[in-house]
Amino acid sequence: MNKLAAAFSSAALGLAATSAMALPSAHDRVYTADQNSNTVSVFNPADNTLVGQIRLGNPRPDVLSPLYKGQINVHGMGFSPDHKTLVVISNGSNSVTFIDTATNAVKGIAYVGRSPHEGFFTADGKEVWVVVRGEDYISVIDPRTFKETRRIKTAVGPGMVQFMPDGKLAFSVASFTPQVDVIDVRSHKVIRKIDVVSPFSPFLQFTPDYKELWMTHKDVGKVTRIDTHTLKVTGVIDTGFITNHLSFATVDGKVLAYVTVGGENVVKVFTTDAEARLVATIPTGALPHGIWTSDDSSRVYVGLENGDGVEVIDPAQNKVVAHIAGGQAPQALVFLSNVVKDGDGRQNLAPLANAEPMNIRLKPVTAGDARGFVVSRNLGVVDALEVSLFKLKPQTNYNVYLSGQAAPVASFVTDAKGMSNGTAIGPIRNLAAPGAAAAPSRLIVMEGAAPADEAKAALVSDM
Numbered sequence: 001m002n003k004l005a006a007a008f009s010s011a012a013l014g015l016a017a018t019s020a021m022a023l024p025s026a027h028d029r030v031y032t033a034d035q036n037s038n039t040v041s042v043f044n045p046a047d048n049t050l051v052g053q054i055r056l057g058n059p060r061p062d063v064l065s066p067l068y069k070g071q072i073n074v075h076g077m078g079f080s081p082d083h084k085t086l087v088v089i090s091n092g093s094n095s096v097t098f099i100d101t102a103t104n105a106v107k108g109i110a111y112v113g114r115s116p117h118e119g120f121f122t123a124d125g126k127e128v129w130v131v132v133r134g135e136d137y138i139s140v141i142d143p144r145t146f147k148e149t150r151r152i153k154t155a156v157g158p159g160m161v162q163f164m165p166d167g168k169l170a171f172s173v174a175s176f177t178p179q180v181d182v183i184d185v186r187s188h189k190v191i192r193k194i195d196v197v198s199p200f201s202p203f204l205q206f207t208p209d210y211k212e213l214w215m216t217h218k219d220v221g222k223v224t225r226i227d228t229h230t231l232k233v234t235g236v237i238d239t240g241f242i243t244n245h246l247s248f249a250t251v252d253g254k255v256l257a258y259v260t261v262g263g264e265n266v267v268k269v270f271t272t273d274a275e276a277r278l279v280a281t282i283p284t285g286a287l288p289h290g291i292w293t294s295d296d297s298s299r300v301y302v303g304l305e306n307g308d309g310v311e312v313i314d315p316a317q318n319k320v321v322a323h324i325a326g327g328q329a330p331q332a333l334v335f336l337s338n339v340v341k342d343g344d345g346r347q348n349l350a351p352l353a354n355a356e357p358m359n360i361r362l363k364p365v366t367a368g369d370a371r372g373f374v375v376s377r378n379l380g381v382v383d384a385l386e387v388s389l390f391k392l393k394p395q396t397n398y399n400v401y402l403s404g405q406a407a408p409v410a411s412f413v414t415d416a417k418g419m420s421n422g423t424a425i426g427p428i429r430n431l432a433a434p435g436a437a438a439a440p441s442r443l444i445v446m447e448g449a450a451p452a453d454e455a456k457a458a459l460v461s462d463m
Contacts, residue, residue, distance in 0.1 A: 024294045028337045029101065029345065032290065032303045032310060033074045033088055034327025036060050036377070036384075037354055040074065040088055041310075041326035042104065042345070045299065045335070048312055048322040052349025054104050056090065056097060059328065059354070060384060061425050071095050076160075077290075077332040078120035078128070083339050085143065087128055089332075091115045096130050096141060101339040104348040108146035112139040117175065117202070118160040118332065122185060123167040131158035133175050140188065152188050155179045159202045164210060164228065171226075173201035173215045180204075180215065182231055192231050196224045203245040207272060208255055216243045216259070223259060225276075237276050240264050241371075241390075244289045244305075245333075248272070249297040249315040256315065258300050260288035263371075263390075267291070267302060269318060280318040284311050286359040286375065290333030303330035306375040306386075308357050328354050328377060360443060362389075362459040370418075372459050374400075374443060385410060385424045392418045392458055393447065400424070401452035403442040 024045035032041045038057035043050055057070030073092030079085060085107070086099040096110040096119055115134030121143070122129065128141040129152070138152040138161060157176030163169070163185065170183040178199045182192035200219035207214065212234070213226040221243045225235040241263030248257055256279070257270045267288055269280035285307035293300050293315075300313040308329065312322040339345075355378050362372035369391040377384045387400055387410055394416050399408035410424035444452045445459035454460055 022296055023298050024296075024335070024337070026345075027340045028294070028335065029339050030292070030301050030310060030333065030335050031077060031086060032326055032330035033077050033332045034308075034330050035073050035075055036328035038071055038074045038090070039327040039350075040086070040099070041330065041352075042349060043301075043310055043324055043326065044345070045294065045301070045312075048324050050324055050326055050352055051344075052104075052346055052351060053327055053353075054099060054106075054348065055350050056088065056106075057093070059379075060423075061379060061382075067093060071097060075331045076116070076118035077334050078118065079334060079336055080121045080143070081123065081125045083336045085121075086334075086336070087119050087121070087130075087143075089116045089119050089130060091117060091133070096128065096139075096146075098143065098146060101336060102341060102345075104345070110139075110141050110146045110148060112141075112148060113137070117158070120161060120163065122170075123163045123165050129161050129170065131161050131172060133157050133159060138172060138183075150188060152183060152190070154181045154183075154190060155193070159200075160204050162204055162206065162213075164206075169228075171204060171213055171228075173204045175200055175202060180213075180226065194226060194231060194233065196226075196233065197222055197236050205246055205248065208248055208250065212272070214246055214257060216246055218243055221261070221263075223257075223270075235274075235276065237270060239268055239270075240266070242287070245291045247291045247293045247300060249293045249300055251297065251315050258291055258293070258313070258315070260284075260291050260302060262287040262289060262305065267300075267313065269315075282313060282318055282320065284320060285309070285323065286357075287373070289331055292333050292335040294335050295337045301333055301335055303333040305329050305331065306357060306359055306373070308354065308377075325352065325356065327352070328357070360461045362443065362445060362461045365454065365457050365460055370458055372445065374461070379425070382425055382427055385426075387412065387420075387422055387424070389414065389420045389445065389459070390418065392420075394418045397448055398458065399446050399449060401444045401446060403444060403452065403454075406451065408446075 026046040030043040037059040040054040071090035076089030088097040113132040117133035119130035155174040155177035159175040161172040172181040180194040198217040204215040240261035244260040267282040285304040287306035289305040290303035309326045358376040360374040364370040372389040400410040412420040
């Protein structure tokens with residue numbers, strides 16, 4: 001194995017050797033891609049503090065106007081085997097931003113096809129492969145010229161791609177096709193297609209020995225395991241509602257899988273035995289999404305999509321030991337070791353500009369599987385109310401009311417699965433009359449255009 005492949009093997013996947021534990025140092029960094037504030041938040045894992053943010057674009061709702069400069073929906077992340085370059089994928093502006101990790105400066109930008117999702121360097125560091133989720137190909141980019149050099153045809157909606165450390169094979173999961181594409185890296189061609197349990201996979205990761213690939217299925221709450229030698233599915237694990245990302249840590253000589261389950265606000269810990277067992281459930285903040293492990297397995301870092309920050313898990317205790325405020329709606333998260341050689345690593349960083357969000361759980365009025373959650377973020381004069389509804393009547397209009405208000409604050413139409421997600425912008429938090437004390441309000445989700453009536457509502461929540 002060459003030096004770059006070895007670096008990728010031990011560091012790029014954030015996995016541990018069996019050496020003695022040592023906490024991350026001030027030379028290391030944790031990064032999150034913040035979709036609503038359009039920032040990259042940079043954290044110091046030595047003292048669990050936010051160092052600052054790399055601002056790639058304006059925060060919402062400024063991006064509602066025509067976008068001529070900057071990035072929107074900062075979402076995915078990857079990095080070079082030598083940790084000198086961070087790649088950041090923005091799916092609203094179809095861009096791949098290359099950032100120098102030593103200086104936090106943007107080195108270059110490549111623009112690709114519709115709605116890219118994630119990107120990663122090849123094991124030798126010579127190419128960056130970006131999955132173009134809104135189409136059916138992987139865009140191959142030269143990281144020196146920031147130009148697309150070719151396209152690799154894949155299943156519709158590729159979700160993420162990762163590489164074996166010997167540089168021979170790549171695996172690409174899909175977001176709209178129940179299939180994994182196995183790609184020969186040298187020829188840039190798909191050589192095998194593996195059928196999997198569902199069509200929506202946003203993330204994959206290898207076990208530390210690279211014998212297995214584990215991929216998440218966000219739509220059905222499962223994880224699929226694939227043998228990287230036989231290229232066959234070896235198991236499917238029921239993990240939970242809104243299964244997002246996963247990572248591995250070695251604890252007491254045993255490899256464990258840490259899976260973020262957004263709909264339950266937990267990280268679930270599984271063994272990696274032939275029959276995976278759930279061994280711990282770790283409560284977290286709102287909607288855990290991205291997750292990555294420090295090189296020595298002493299810490300696991302979790303991005304909170306609705307909590308606007310990062311939580312730090314001690315895998316030896318299986319509990320959260322720190323919370324760090326960060327950018328709005330973090331998606332992908334990575335840990336990179338030894339990126340700050342000199343100084344405090346604050347070059348080209350801006351301070352945190354957003355406030356803490358307010359999270360609201362929705363519960364069904366009558367027995368049933370309907371559920372939902374809401375996050376309210378203050379944007380200065382107005383607020384953004386992001387609503388996620390699940391397991392309601394399909395293709396049906398629902399209105400969201402604040403108790404005591406005649407007009408709805410938002411209106412949504414569910415899809416064929418009874419789901420809907422959307423954002424309303426307005427004066428949501430402060431609805432009391434001037435000079436009056438603000439009374440507690442409730443959110444009420446009603447079918448159709450009927451006035452708010454909790455007895456007839458589909459979902460309600462205390463506020």
